[in-house]
Amino acid sequence: MPSNLAExxxxxxxxxxxxxGIAREINVVAMVxxxxxxxRPSWGVARYLQSQGIRVIPVNPGHAGKSILDELVYADLSSIPADAGVEMVDIFRRSEAVRSIVDEAVAKLSDLRVIWxxxxxxxxxxxxxxxxxxxxVIQDRCPKIEFPRFL
Structure with a gap:
């Protein structure tokens, strides 16, 4: 077997x-x-995660202060209360936006364990x-597709 295939x-x-491990252990997700x-796919993924007992905190500046799936929407990750316990950030944005989201997540979310x-x-x-x-970090995958393989 060629080494690159083995890798x-x-x-x-x-x-x-x-x-x-993520599917079994994560309890709170901020969905950007x-x-x-x-x-929209993001709504379906959020609904699925909720059905698995995971709290999904919406992050969408265009809808901040409103409610999506019975959760208050925040303008950005920095606006989420520190005691929310966000363990995972799930990013539904273009690749160009990922770096600034990761920078903010790393700086502001003390319970952060996963970037998706x-x-x-x-x-x-x-x-x-x-x-x-x-x-x-999990990239280019969808938890709604991946999680059922392990739950």
Whole structure:
């Protein structure tokens, strides 16, 4: 087996172990870019996470102060109360926005354990920064797709 294929298999196994732990252990997720529109993928993912007993805190500056899925919407991660216990930030924004979100999350969320970017969203430099701080990073995946494999 070529070494690059072996490395990919090892990486996939590591990511699966990480996702399994996240699926079983995370209780509070801040979802950046959560839409109030039920037809949007972010709404469906948030609803799924709620159905699994996970609290989803919406972050969307265009809807701050309103409610999505019975949760108050915050303008940004810094606005979320410190005692909310956000363990994971799920990013439903374009790749170009990831770095500033990761910077804010790392600086403001004391319980942060996971940065998750949705399908087709990745920023390897931001991921390296977060990993350097001991934060697990999952990129270009969807928890609504991944979690059922482990629950």
């Amino acid at each position: 990919r298999i090892d990486d996939d196994e590591l990511v699966d172990r990480q996702i399994a 870019g959560l839409s109030p529109n039920q037809d 970017t949705q399908l087709d969203v990745r920023d390897d430099e931001a991921a390296a920064l977060a990993r350097g701080r001991g934060i697990t």
